[in-house]
Amino acid sequence: MTNSLPILYSFRRCPYAMRARMALHYSDIAYDLREVDLKNKPQAMLDISPKGTVPVLQLTSGEIIEESLEIMHYAIAQNDPESICAVSKETDLEIQVLIQKNDIEFAKLLRKYKYFEKHKEETQESYRKQIEDLFLIKYENMLEGNDFLFGKKSLADIATLPFIRQFALVDEDWFFESRYKNLIRWLNSFICNENFKSVIMAKHPTWKESSC
Ligand SMILES: N[C@@H](CCC(=O)N[C@@H](CS)C(=O)NCC(=O)O)C(=O)O
Known part of the structure; x- marks a missing residue:
């Protein structure tokens, strides 16, 4: 049918x-x-x-x-x-790499951070610190003076946002009081939208x- x-x-x-x-x-x-x-x-x-x-x-x-x-x-x-896909070839490549890192490394660390009780090799704080060092600091810098990761809305924002949202929701108090002010602004600009x-x-x- x-x-x-x-x-x-x-x-x-x-x-x-x-x-x-x-x-x-x-x-x-x-x-x-x-x-x-x-x-x-x-x-x-x-x-x-x-x-x-x-x-x-x-x-x-x-x-x-x-x-x-x-x-x-x-x-x-x-x-x-x-015009989400209107980016240069170079930027497109960077976006692909960023998404791949999100899907492989971020997603894996996020699972461990969220379900830390099942991943006792390290503490929840240690998983969070790795996410900060590998991703949050970088995203925070990319968003300095920018509304989007690559200056304008691109697939990178759409592909990563649901993962950052999930990360933020694991410990909302920690995230929304953290030093990642640009990332908080970016996340809120999407999720507070009607x-x-x-x-x-x-x-x-x-x-x-x-x-x-
Ligand atoms: N590579 C896939 C991953 C999709 C994926 O893993 N989805 C999860 C839910 S978040 C799922 O359906 N898992 C199957 C299950 O839980 O049985 C994609 O990007 O679409």
């Missing part, structure tokens, strides 16, 4: 799904959102994407895009009203196969 809109299998708090929803929103692409219970994934999603991670975007043509970064690239290739709250972070009931 074909849908009249693309279908996004998503999980509200998942940073990968969040950045896909952000890109689709900035590109003004309408879609049907199917909120997934990660402990009980719908067969319809597994049938089109057996690897079982969210986000998964099913286009009306039937094409499946099952990586968040690819969904972001797809979205801005359709429509880019904020559309971010009401559209990107909208709560949807878990999708049931029978509810189509």
Whole structure:
């Protein structure tokens, strides 16, 4: 059965799904959102994407895009009203490297920082210090006098923001009272936005196969 809109299998708090929803929103692409219970994934999603991670975007043509970064690239290739992809080749390369570091190193350290009780090799403070040294100091400097990591809104902001948000939420008092004032301003500029709250972070009931 074909849908009249693309279908996004998503999980509200998942940073990968969040950045896909952000890109689709900035590109003004309408879609049907199917909120997934990660402990009980719908067969319809597994049938089109057996690897079982969210986000998964099913286009009306039937094409499946099952990586968040690819969904972001797809979205801005359709429509880019904020000129998110208008960057030099050099900057584009830097953005790719930054996103890769986020997805590999930051995500790994974030998991350990968040679930430090399961990662007793080091203390929670030690994981946080590593995140500060490897990422926060750098981002803070990049945001000095800038609203965005690369001066203008780019895929780097969209790809990293959900991870910084998750980091901030682990210990909100620590983060929002920290010395990372530029990073706090940058994070707030996204997450305090009404559309971010009401559209990107909208709560949807878990999708049931029978509810189509
Ligand atoms: N590389 C994937 C990673 C997606 C991912 O790991 N999503 C998590 C949720 S945040 C997931 O679906 N995990 C599967 C599970 O928990 O069973 C992407 O960028 O889309």
